[in-house]
Amino acid sequence: MLGGKHGVSAITVIAIALSTTAAAVDGKTATAQLDRTVAANTGLALGFVENKGQTNARVRYYAQGDRYAFFATRDRLVLSFAKRQNARGLTLALRFLGRDPASAPQGADRQPGTVNYLRGAGPARWQTSLRHYGAVVYRGLWPRIDLRLHQAGGALKYEFRVRPGARPSDIRLAYAGARRLAMDAAGNLLIESPVGTLRDSHPVSHQDVAGVRVPVASRYLLSGNRFGFAVGRYRHDRDLIIDPGIEYTTFIGGSSDEIGNGIAVDGNGNAYVTGTTQSPDFPTTVGAFSRTGAAGNNPDVFVSKLNPTGTALVYSTFIGGSGFDFGRRIAIDAGGNAYITGQTTSANFPTTANAFSRRLHIPPNCPRCVNADNYDGFVAKLNASGSGLAYSTYLGGTDIDSPRGVAVDGAGNAYVTGETVSVDFPTTAGAFSRTEHGAYDMFVTKVNATGSALAYSTYLGGAQVDNGERVAVDSGGNAYVLGFTSSLDFPTTPGAFDTTANGDFDVSVTKLNPAGSALVYSTYLGGQGSDSGGGLAIDAAGNAYVSGGAGSLDFPTTPGAFDTTSDGNDAFVTKLNPVGSAAVYSTLVxxxxxxxxxxxxxxxxxxxxxxxxxxxxxxxxxxxxxxxxFNGVADAFISELNSAGSAVVYSTYLGGAQSDSGTDIARDSVGNVYITGRTFSMDFPATTGAFDTVWNGDPLIFWGDAFVTKLALGRTTSTPPAPPPVPSAPVLVSPPNGDTPPQPITFDWNNVAGAASYTIQIDDSSAFTAPLEREATVTDSMYATTDLSTATHFWRVRGVNSAGVAGPWSAVRSFTPQAAPPPAVLSTMDINPATVVGGNNSSGTVVLSTPAPANGAVVTLSSSNPAVASVPATVTVPPVGFTGSFTITTSPVSANVTVVITASYNGTTRTGTLTVTPPGAPPPPATIQSVSVSPAAVTGGSTAQGAVTLSGAAPQAGATVSLSSSNAGAATVPASVTIPSGASTATFAVSTSAVATSTPVTISATYNGATATTSLTVDPAPPPPQTATLTVTATGRAGERVTSSPAGISVATGSSGSASFATGTSVTLSVSNGRDAIWSGACSSNGSKTTTCTFTLSAAASVTANVQ
Structure with a gap:
């Protein structure tokens, strides 16, 4: 896929976001609670901490929050989500299939400071001065492929760096603990778990070539619970980036009503949002300018700064007085100062010393005011920390003044536009117009950098209604103003695009010179209906991009535009040339x-x-x-038009079941897009780990929430790669040739492109003559057995494509199974919750001592009182699985009723107790609910961890649970374990001794007259692995060296060397300096020159390398 040894050193990067959003599959409570559990954690300040004994020895680095954790081990990434209230916990393991055993995780992006864990009795058990990192890197996880992990608030991101000579198809991953993997219509990876569905964003690929983002096709490749990536054609001399779409979406709001009106973004990716809130509990931050909002649900301005991952507020503050205050737009300067404009009726709106105007201009009992709710404008500059006002000033006259847009230039001057009814709106000498013209006029005002004076201020309008919506400023100080007008005499300039009014309302676009004294150009834009302007942007060449709503059937469009047919209710985008004389393009959307x-x-x-x-x-x-x-009544949208306005490059809905709207948009320097707006949807799609994932509005009185979304976009426009018509022969992975594996045995092979299913054959003859001992068709590239005899067996696999055409068989491997473990029996049965109010459901889970047989395990269920609590007749544990879950349905009761649920399988019976209560009844005294041991099978001499769980909280003095073992010679437990007051669980250690055969042990726990049991199997230690010797002879070109991966062979030309490897090891031989060799012997290139030679070592072997 990449260039050869003389090619360009291209690097491929595949970056995927694991957004662990437990989306409800069937609306059950447990699923939703897991979602809230993950979302409640807004980032891990410590990043990845090195493990020096504070957790399991297999863990190298981990990142941990209150309710979830990520553990990086050599061969997998473990994702653990803890229980919360009645929700079930969940653990998944992202396994690295076919990895290089020598690869190990390493910390990267060292963070300042250290971490100390002071747990245990005395310093000897403490871990101090631990380093922590912003990322973890696995170098050479597969040949020439690195993996990098980092966090973006509750979401885990992982990217693969594929170096020259590597194959992206080598990246193979599997989710252990998932029920199954699937893809939705958008190409997202769905990870179905017992408590809901988690989601990996779909891979979206691009390359940056000469500063232009070039789309590349990519998608997931699935095979059962395994997955990898397919990538389309791309330039191999450029990096390839595959990354997710929506990076974050968060609500911002309190218990009343909010709307996000304006958004800006700085060079670091921090988003600044302003709008209006009626919530006294709107989220603010310590040290912010004002943390107290107006009383009585009076609206206040809010300004919030979100960190680049959307997981936390950098700052958040109110700005306002005791009246009505509205935040309309926001701009930021290079120093991170925020400029906000809007409206106020507050006589005590905060202003600063030496500000241009510190007095509200609404006179009491104004006889000529349009209405009693007269507004003044304001302009405020908030410092970079959000802790104070650099300046704040009123802006207006004695009638209605409504600023709508703000921009800032490089010198810190603020440009403001809006509408005014005030005949005494402040203007400046020499300004374009100092006289009000009609009912409503636009105004354009430039406030100096200190807020102490107006650099210029002018009216802009005609005899009717004129409203300024947006303002932008170019590098020369020219101000561009977008609005809409019903005035037939709105000022236009000769040669402008349209100098004649067209309908009820037209869009207007005006460019003022730097002094505000004259129009550079001014034009109408519209048709015979009502059209309005909404958005304005200026590019480096001075082209003006205008968006809004086209209510005219004849709204002006250009030939070749994306959409030239209006239905009288469309969005539009128009690009005006730098002199305002023509539309470069104009299209409807x-x-x-x-x-x-x-x-x-x-x-x-x-x-x-x-x-x-x-x-x-x-x-x-x-x-x-x-x-x-489309999701509901109305959705927000994000759309991208190409530079010619002839096509939509990207477009997406954003919304929930009710009304949602986007109000403002911003873009950062690396191409991420940010929007804010308002949502009335409780199911608006907030992302896991975002600052606020719970909608805070009220649907009954139409209170909504503000939201912020960050879109990190790469694009897929090339044709996705088609699977090959016939699968190639799979490469067998495990068990290795000649292995003596314990049972159950999992057969593992490489995923093959184009294989819709696989056929596996297992027999006691390498000829595979009928009848075979075992033949199966599976969709996963794994297959498990539990009951093979201890004779030597042989196995092979082939892929079958979606048309039913089979590919060639793999190589044949032999193995000799160890004796099968004892038949599975019931280990435990858990009921959670153990106490419910009648009419609500509970859940039961049965756990087997060993994996279920190939056809699954059917466990019989019964209830001592079906009229109060009923259960299904059976529950099935899937093949090779350990657990099965079922629902317990209860009926209303008038008094506490205790029901015993019984589960039976293979001669063993386990019981659990469920207490059904009437509404408001006090909880019954806690009893033992369950005891469990993990893992359920261990090798003698190792330890396991046990856990006891009560049906309720332990009393004030704690709960002492008695423990016992049915076979102390094989497994011992402490005499008791104490559950602290208020807790319901405690753990204990189970020590085991060496055994000659698999030995079942029953662990019992007794408390408050009730006993629970579980099973533990103690297995003998497996025999040592078989090894074989590989001898390599290097001949030919002097001064070169032949080495092996895994390491062991390092032979100079003219000599020989040997090393031992486990049988079944895949060995790759290569020549130093990337030179070619002709290989012969156990690994042969058939006379051809190649840089490497790879084979599977099954017995003692010799290889000769003739270096060229």
């Missing part, structure tokens, strides 16, 4: 419902990104949309 674009930004390629609101189920979507389906 929409479906058959109502659509409008409230914000637009432009990227370095000239592509326009817009957001807004749509009620169209057929709004144009791209194939790689994060959400390609």
């Amino acid at each position: 929409g479906g058959t419902g109502g659509d409008g674009a409230s914000g637009v930004v432009v990227d370095s390629a000239g592509n326009a990104w817009l957001t807004g609101v749509t009620s169209s189920g057929d709004f144009p979507m791209s194939a790689d949309a994060a959400d390609g389906s």
Whole structure:
């Protein structure tokens, strides 16, 4: 796939986000609670901490929160989500299949400071001065492939670096603990677990070539519980990036009503949001300018700064007085200062000394005011820490003044536009117009860098209604103003695109010179209906990009534009040339419902990104949309138009079941897009680990929440790679040739492209003559058995494509199984919760001592009182599985009723007690609910961990649970374990001794008159692995050396060397300096020159390398 030994040193990077959102599959409570558990943690400040004895010895690094943790071991990444309330916990392991055993995780991006764990009696048991890292890297996890892990708030991100000469197809992963893997219509990987579905974002690929993002196709490849990646054609002399779509979505709000109106982003990816809140409990931060909102649900301005991962607030503050205050737009300067504009009725709105105006301009009992709710404008500059106002000033006259847009130039001057009814709105000498013209006029005001004076201020309008919506400023200090007007005499300039009014309301676009004294250009934009402007952006060449809502059937469009047919209710995007004389392009964007674009930004390629609101189920979507389906009454959207305005490059819905809208959009320097808006949807798609994942509004009184979404986008536009018509021969992985594995045995082989299923044959003859001892068809590249005889067996595998065509057989391997373990019996039965109010459900889980047989284990269930608590007749543990779950359905009761649930299998019986209570009844005294041991089977001489669980909380003095073992010669436990007051669980150690044969042991726990038992199997130690000697002779070109992977062979030309390896090891031989060799012997190149030679060592062997 990559260049050869003389090719360019290309590096391929595959980056995937594991967004562990436990989305409800069937709406059950446990699933939703797991989602809240993960989402409640907003990031891990310590990153990945090195393990020096504070956790399991297999763990090298771990990152841990209150309710979840990630553990990096040599061969897998363990993801653990703890229980919360009645929710079940979950542990998954992301296994690295076919990995290089020599690869080990290493800390990267060392973080400042150290971590101390002071646990245990005395310093001897403490771990101090531990280093912690921002990332963990596995170098050479597969040949020439590295893996890098890092966090982005509750979400784990992993990227693969594929170096020249490596094959992306070598990346093979499997989720242990998942029920199954699937892909949704958007290409996301769905990981179905016992408590819900987790999601890996779909891979979206691109390359950066000469500053331009070039799309590359990619997708997941699935085979059972395994997966990898397929990548389309791309340039091998450039990096390839495969990354996820929506990086985060978070709510911002309190218990009342919010709307996000304005958003900006700095060079570090921090998002700044302003809007309006009526919530006294709106989230604020320590040290912020104001943490107290107005009383009585009066609206206040809010300003919040989110960190780059959307997991926490950098700062968040109110700005306002005792009246009504509204935040409209926000801009930021290079120093991170935020400029906010909006409206206020507060006489005590915070202002600063020497500000331009510190007095509210609304006179009492104003006889000529339009209405009693008169507004003044304001402009405020918030310092970079959000702790204080650099300046704050009123802006207005004695009537309605409503600032709508703000921009800032490189010198810190703020440009503000909006509408005013005030005849005494402050203007400056020499300004373009100092006289109000009609009912409502636009205004354009430039506030100096200290907020102490107006650099210029002018009216802009005609005899009717004129409203300024957006303002932007270019590097020369020219101000661009977007608005809409009903004035027939709105000021335009000769040669402008359109100098004549068209309909009820037209969009207006005006460019003012740096002094604010004259119009560079000014134009109408619209048709015969009502059209409105919403978004404005300027590119480096001075082209103006305008978005909004087109209510006119004849809204002006250009030939070749994406959509030139209006239904009178579409969004639009128009690009005006730098002199305002013509539309470079003008297009509609929409479906058959109502659509409008409230914000637009432009990227370095000239592509326009817009957001807004749509009620169209057929709004144009791209194939790689994060959400390609319309969700509810109205959705927000994010869309990208190409530089010609002729095509939609990317487009996605964003919303839930109710009304949602995007109000503003921003873009950072690396191409991420940010939007804010308002949502009334409780199911609006917040991402796991985001700052706030719970909607805070009220659907009954139409209170909504503000939201912020960050879209990190690569694009897929090339044709996805097609699977080959016939699968190649699989490469067998485990068990290795000549192995003597214990049972159950898991047969493992490499995933083969194009294989829809696999056929595995197992027989006592290498000729595989009928009848075979075992033949099976599986969709996974793994197969498990539990009951083979101890004779020598042989196995092979072949792939079958979706048309039913079989590929060639793999190589044949032999193995001799150890004696099968004792038949599975019931180990424990757990009921959770153990106390429920009648009419609510509980859950039961049965656990086997050893894996279920190949056809599964059918466990019989019964209830001592089916009228109160009923169970299904049976529950089935899947093949080679350990657990099976079932639902316990209860009925309302008038008094506490205790029901015994009984489970029976293979001659063993386990019981559990469920207490059904009437509403409001006090909980019954706690009894023993269950005892468990993990793992359920261990090798003699090792330890296991036991756990006891009560049906309720332990009393104030604690609960002492008695423990016993049925065979102290094989396994011993302490006499008792104490569960602390208020807790319901405690753990204890189980010590085992060496045994000659598999020995079952029953562990019993007794408390408060009740006893629970579980089973532990103590196995004999396996025989040592077989080894074989490999001898390598190097001839030919002097001064070269032949080495092996795994390490062991290092032979100079003209000499021989030997090393021992475990039989079944895949050995790769290579020549130093990347030179070719002709290989012969056990590993042969058949006379050809190759840089490496790979084979499986099954017995003593010799290889000769003739170095060229």
